[in-house]
Amino acid sequence: MVKEELLLFGAGGHCRSCIDVIEQGTDFWILGVVERPNAVHEPRFLSSEPLGYPIIGTEEKLERIRETCRNALITVGQIKSVSIRLSVYERLKKLDFRLPTVVSPLAHVSPHATVGEGTIVMHHAVVNAGATVGRGCILNSKSLVEHDATVGDYTHISTAAVVNGGVTVGARSFVGSHATVVHDVRLSDDLFCRAGALVKSTADATPMNNDTA
Numbered sequence: 001m002v003k004e005e006l007l008l009f010g011a012g013g014h015c016r017s018c019i020d021v022i023e024q025g026t027d028f029w030i031l032g033v034v035e036r037p038n039a040v041h042e043p044r045f046l047s048s049e050p051l052g053y054p055i056i057g058t059e060e061k062l063e064r065i066r067e068t069c070r071n072a073l074i075t076v077g078q079i080k081s082v083s084i085r086l087s088v089y090e091r092l093k094k095l096d097f098r099l100p101t102v103v104s105p106l107a108h109v110s111p112h113a114t115v116g117e118g119t120i121v122m123h124h125a126v127v128n129a130g131a132t133v134g135r136g137c138i139l140n141s142k143s144l145v146e147h148d149a150t151v152g153d154y155t156h157i158s159t160a161a162v163v164n165g166g167v168t169v170g171a172r173s174f175v176g177s178h179a180t181v182v183h184d185v186r187l188s189d190d191l192f193c194r195a196g197a198l199v200k201s202t203a204d205a206t207p208m209n210n211d212t213a
Contacts, residue, residue: 006100007065007072008033008053009088014077015050017141021104021122022073028100031069032056036084059088062095072097074118078138078156080192082172082210086154089118089136099136107139116153125157134171152189161193172210175199 006028008015015033022028030053037058049055056065072092078085092099099118103109109127116135121127125139128146133139134153142160145151149163152171159177163169166184169191175181176195187193191205199205 003027003029004071005029005031005069007031007069007097008050008075009035009059009072009092010074010076011035011050011055012075012077014138015075017122018073018075018102018120019051019053021102021120024105024123025102026105028071028102031065033075034059034061034065059091062091062097066095066097070098071100073099073102073120074136078154079158079174080209082154082156082174082208085136086172086210089154113145128165140177158195172208173205174208 011033032054033050034057074085074088076085101115101117101119103121104123106123107121107125109115109121110129112129113127113131115133118135119133119137121139122141124142126144130148131145133151136154137151138156140159143157145163146165148165149167151169154171155169155173157163157175161175162180164181164183167181168186170187170189172189173191175193178195179193179197181199188202190208190210192208193199193205197204
């Protein structure tokens with residue numbers, strides 16, 4: 001199989017985790033990384049090459065890059081707010097980038113599950129039969145999305161979090177590390193579930209601050 005080139009957007013810690021997933025796979029090779037103009041001047045980026053991959057510019061170069069590269073992955077992390085990831089997603093779609101689904105070879109996604117574009121399924125994550133995962137999501141390492149569960153667009157299921165069978169997690173939400181959402185619970189959009197929480201209803205979560213970056 002011939003690997004396709006892939007542009008990464010976002011050069012922070014989440015980017016390094018995504019690179020490790022991509023390197024283990026057989027679908028893509030990494031062209032480089034772009035960042036937001038204000039972020040690229042932060043001290044952590046001044047001499048940064050995430051795991052040896054170059055920062056090839058800021059988002060002003062996206063239109064030129066698109067002339068030769070069709071695939072992009074958002075590698076900006078998401079905990080307190082989804083606003084940056086969402087704005088990047090819309091920018092890439094406007095430029096007609098293809099946003100592939102990236103799945104670690106160490107993960108399991110059931111052939112009877114659906115995972116949306118631009119979502120990354122990281123090492124040892126499991127998506128079981130009948131589950132539906134939306135666009136632009138992060139299913140982080142060792143997370144579990146059980147049978148017939150639904151995860152809304154632009155939601156982050158963090159490390160070792162459990163979304164049990166029949167659960168609905170709304171769009172633009174965050175389920176923290178080792179949190180457990182109880183069977184058949186329906187959570188609304190824009191919710192934050194703290195690390196280690198036992199989530200039995202929407203009342204066990206707090207609103208996400210998705211209006212600010």
